[in-house]
Amino acid sequence: MKKPLIFLSLLMLIGLIGSYSTGKVTAENESKNVVDYKIDVQLKLDDKQHPNMLQATEQLVWLNDSSDTINDLQFHLYLNAFKNEKSTFFKESGGQLRGDRFEPGQWGWIDVTEIKIAGGEDLTPRKEFIHPDDDNADDQTVMRIPLSKPLKPGEKITLDIKFNAKLPRVFARTGYWGGFAMVGQWFPKIGVWETKGERRREVPGWNCHQFHANSEFYADFGSFDVRITVPAIYKEKIGATGKWASNQDNPDGTVTYNFKQENVHDFAWTIDNDYVVTTRRFKAADQVTRDELDRWTEKLNLPLEQIVLTDVEVTVLLQPEHRDQVDRHFAAAFNAIKHFGLWYGRYPYQTLTVVDPPYNGGGAGGMEYPTLITAGTTWWPTRAQSPEGVIVHEFGHQFWYGLVATNEFEESWMDEGFNTYSTAKVLSTAYGREILPIPIFGVPLFNFPLELEPSFMDRLMTLQGKFDDPILTPTWKYINSRSYALNSYSRTGLVLNTLERFLGEDRMAKVMRAYHQKWRYRHPTSQDFFDSVKETTGEDFTWFFDQFVKGTNTLDYEIVEISNIPVKERAGVFDEQGKKVEVEEKKAEKGSEKFDSEVTVRRAGEAWFPVEMAFNFKDGSTVTAIPKGVHDGVIDYNLTAGKDGRQWTDSWAIKDRWKKFKFPNSAEMISAQIDPAQKVLLDANLTNNTRQESATGIGAASRWSSGALFWIQSILQAFTLLS
Amino acid sequence: MFTAFFKGILLATKNWKLVLLLLVASILFSIPVVIPIFLLIVTTTASTSASGQMMADNLYAPWAADIVNQQFPGFSLESFGLQLGVGILIMGIGYLLLNIFFAGGILEVFASEDQRFSMRKFWSGSGAHFWRFTRLTLISLVFYGVAIIIFLLVRSLIGRVESRAEAFESVVYKTWFNLFLLMLMIAFVNMIFDYARISTVLNDSRKMIRETWRAIVFSIKNFLGACCISGFSAGADCSHSQDVEQTQFLCLRDALLPGQDAAKGGRAGFQVASQHCFIR
Numbered sequence A: 001m002k003k004p005l006i007f008l009s010l011l012m013l014i015g016l017i018g019s020y021s022t023g024k025v026t027a028e029n030e031s032k033n034v035v036d037y038k039i040d041v042q043l044k045l046d047d048k049q050h051p052n053m054l055q056a057t058e059q060l061v062w063l064n065d066s067s068d069t070i071n072d073l074q075f076h077l078y079l080n081a082f083k084n085e086k087s088t089f090f091k092e093s094g095g096q097l098r099g100d101r102f103e104p105g106q107w108g109w110i111d112v113t114e115i116k117i118a119g120g121e122d123l124t125p126r127k128e129f130i131h132p133d134d135d136n137a138d139d140q141t142v143m144r145i146p147l148s149k150p151l152k153p154g155e156k157i158t159l160d161i162k163f164n165a166k167l168p169r170v171f172a173r174t175g176y177w178g179g180f181a182m183v184g185q186w187f188p189k190i191g192v193w194e195t196k197g198e199r200r201r202e203v204p205g206w207n208c209h210q211f212h213a214n215s216e217f218y219a220d221f222g223s224f225d226v227r228i229t230v231p232a233i234y235k236e237k238i239g240a241t242g243k244w245a246s247n248q249d250n251p252d253g254t255v256t257y258n259f260k261q262e263n264v265h266d267f268a269w270t271i272d273n274d275y276v277v278t279t280r281r282f283k284a285a286d287q288v289t290r291d292e293l294d295r296w297t298e299k300l301n302l303p304l305e306q307i308v309l310t311d312v313e314v315t316v317l318l319q320p321e322h323r324d325q326v327d328r329h330f331a332a333a334f335n336a337i338k339h340f341g342l343w344y345g346r347y348p349y350q351t352l353t354v355v356d357p358p359y360n361g362g363g364a365g366g367m368e369y370p371t372l373i374t375a376g377t378t379w380w381p382t383r384a385q386s387p388e389g390v391i392v393h394e395f396g397h398q399f400w401y402g403l404v405a406t407n408e409f410e411e412s413w414m415d416e417g418f419n420t421y422s423t424a425k426v427l428s429t430a431y432g433r434e435i436l437p438i439p440i441f442g443v444p445l446f447n448f449p450l451e452l453e454p455s456f457m458d459r460l461m462t463l464q465g466k467f468d469d470p471i472l473t474p475t476w477k478y479i480n481s482r483s484y485a486l487n488s489y490s491r492t493g494l495v496l497n498t499l500e501r502f503l504g505e506d507r508m509a510k511v512m513r514a515y516h517q518k519w520r521y522r523h524p525t526s527q528d529f530f531d532s533v534k535e536t537t538g539e540d541f542t543w544f545f546d547q548f549v550k551g552t553n554t555l556d557y558e559i560v561e562i563s564n565i566p567v568k569e570r571a572g573v574f575d576e577q578g579k580k581v582e583v584e585e586k587k588a589e590k591g592s593e594k595f596d597s598e599v600t601v602r603r604a605g606e607a608w609f610p611v612e613m614a615f616n617f618k619d620g621s622t623v624t625a626i627p628k629g630v631h632d633g634v635i636d637y638n639l640t641a642g643k644d645g646r647q648w649t650d651s652w653a654i655k656d657r658w659k660k661f662k663f664p665n666s667a668e669m670i671s672a673q674i675d676p677a678q679k680v681l682l683d684a685n686l687t688n689n690t691r692q693e694s695a696t697g698i699g700a701a702s703r704w705s706s707g708a709l710f711w712i713q714s715i716l717q718a719f720t721l722l723s
Numbered sequence B: 001m002f003t004a005f006f007k008g009i010l011l012a013t014k015n016w017k018l019v020l021l022l023l024v025a026s027i028l029f030s031i032p033v034v035i036p037i038f039l040l041i042v043t044t045t046a047s048t049s050a051s052g053q054m055m056a057d058n059l060y061a062p063w064a065a066d067i068v069n070q071q072f073p074g075f076s077l078e079s080f081g082l083q084l085g086v087g088i089l090i091m092g093i094g095y096l097l098l099n100i101f102f103a104g105g106i107l108e109v110f111a112s113e114d115q116r117f118s119m120r121k122f123w124s125g126s127g128a129h130f131w132r133f134t135r136l137t138l139i140s141l142v143f144y145g146v147a148i149i150i151f152l153l154v155r156s157l158i159g160r161v162e163s164r165a166e167a168f169e170s171v172v173y174k175t176w177f178n179l180f181l182l183m184l185m186i187a188f189v190n191m192i193f194d195y196a197r198i199s200t201v202l203n204d205s206r207k208m209i210r211e212t213w214r215a216i217v218f219s220i221k222n223f224l225g226a227c228c229i230s231g232f233s234a235g236a237d238c239s240h241s242q243d244v245e246q247t248q249f250l251c252l253r254d255a256l257l258p259g260q261d262a263a264k265g266g267r268a269g270f271q272v273a274s275q276h277c278f279i280r
């Protein structure tokens, strides 16, 4: 009876895959349409034939989705960050452009020339620049429009806007270079109105920050319908957010393209007359095997229809000199669509565009926009995972920024850090460990492979810096951009990786999936993630997040000492039945000596963690100490002897800096190890996590210093060229 | 010319004591750097399981990361790179002086009647020619300086093109050509001063500027032949070091250390021999 059943379910499965891959997906929880943009933009060349002048009309329908009555509107005018050296962005970043200064004609700006309520009042005279984050009166990146008639809850307002803009020379994400232009953050974008309680706000108000050196973006979901008119040289050399809807040749020799996309919160586009344009289809049915679907269904304990992926039309816009890397670009994009989709839920859009900026236009690379990402590669790629790493990372932002739209200004760890963690997972699943060859003048002459564990660089970059800021810090309030990068990227990567190793991979997969699905098309806060972890695991991780996301304390456990005191048989003179009896010392047989063993473990940092431990004895036995819970400031340990299965308990008060574990009358302890499974990547020093009773490092030291001797000799020999 | 090549190799192998001496000297020179490395590894891995991991061929990543984290707080690649560069430069100059000293001895041995190593010949040659060779090296620095200035000039020209480029392909070949040009210029200067040194020993000359001039004339006159010889010896050096780079097995790699010094002796012997075959 079993066989037919399997056959039947197989049939059903094929049917399911068939229907899902043709895109007949029942609507998932879609976003609320807070914004509805219709933009008509014309791109013109400047007198040096650079594509950098924009002239546009924008119709915005905005829904007051709150229970508040709203008296003003606030807009981002990001391009004004590049207007002059007085902008907050320039002051914070020092205007670094690889040592160069902006040359005349390379600045960027945006001018709102008209803003009207459709068929009504002209609001243009009311516009003013505000600077909610600092006192920089010269910053023009936020525009405020007071309304004469307040907007009631649930009411919509339709605005007709006209604006002119000039793109800067590619600088931070946006701009032109030669015949290339990456047009991002280019239109007046309305801020996010947050009602009381939304993202745990106390007072309702606009969330509309200035453009800072380290900050990214935050906006409401909605739909975009954008018509782009470009000179004829850019015909078919264009890419944009969303689906291509139509195009037409105009009598004046220009071409107009129309792109549309729903359920997104931004729109970007790009042109380059040099683009080599290739489109291929990610066919879910071909890319994901039945086995994989089954495995994920089981792993996440979800029905199959929630696991299957949908097809995606992928377009890669390459520079001609990178033409031979087209397969690598597609493979990376396909891997990303597949693995992110299996892990967190299918990529819901029908298109993805991957952009490769030109040489010297790298400032536009490595950036994410809804359904469009910019990557970047080199003429002679020497690393195994570059450009793959950046493609996977930027695609990852479709999930952590695009779909789960956290506030990148205030909680950058929730997009960059979550993405650092998930990118590493996808890369190691799809490509294995990164191998770094050492190139000479860009040529991979010596393929001396440096194999790296995914967490290696995160540890190297993170743990040496004593933390100046908690991870959870608004981007413009970190002590410097190093601290921003360290906390938002690598340290978060380590925190989530540690949590995964603590929970186990499957439980963590469930946590991340549940969090992603719950908050897709919404704006969660850090606390929402913490709650989501609690909800899925049933455990309270406040202690973990308080210390490692909201705190700056260092975590470091160390084994201080192992001691073994021989247990002696009684010897000497004893009173027995009124007589003096002398007992001679008896030597125990070799190998069966008993010891009172003791190991001292210290919490060297301020932070604490329920670490596991293992103690090894000369007779080959091991005792493991597994934390079974934390209560009233005490970590309870279950100790298990591997040899006879004997169990007992012990405890370690959190406030105590050290703890001695005692093993009376046991075999000689030869080594002890904290965190033998290496779960706690946050431990700042792993070298003190183990201690051996006897071994010395002479062998290893000889081996490695002889290697050093060789390299020093080789370098010195180069100098003898002159003798 | 091939006879010269084989003669050189033969000369070096015949004088194994010389090679041994060079090896011991260069190892002694590296010891002050190697000992701290040795001690660092001993102190940080002793009594931990890292020592076991470090015995494997791969670098034990957690240890390596934490060595940086713990031993060098505030570590930054930029400042470390600078310190390392300055350190290497200072060591390199010291080592260069040592080799200038030895070069006199090597050439004295090879230029002698029986071409056999003896301590007396070696040390007296080293002492006798050291100051002359140092002067030659100082003169050579001017030539190297000119080569580097030409390289930098071309580079700044390329840089101007590069900063406006929209494709790397348009500059990469220029960059490589410039590097090739630099290597060619260095090889030529190098060759000139190799011959100047040989001629100094053969003629027991004290007039270094005159020897430089003669070597320039010699190199230009015998340009093709001289280039071939230098090319050969550079090729031998390169292939030798390539072998070494590609070697993953530590013991084999260490066994190649004397090979490096043999190559150094071989190079000198080979050049003396080739000089002989040109002159005679």
Ligand SMILES: [Zn+2]
Binding pocket: A393, A394, A397, A416, A419
């Ligand atoms: Zn990112």
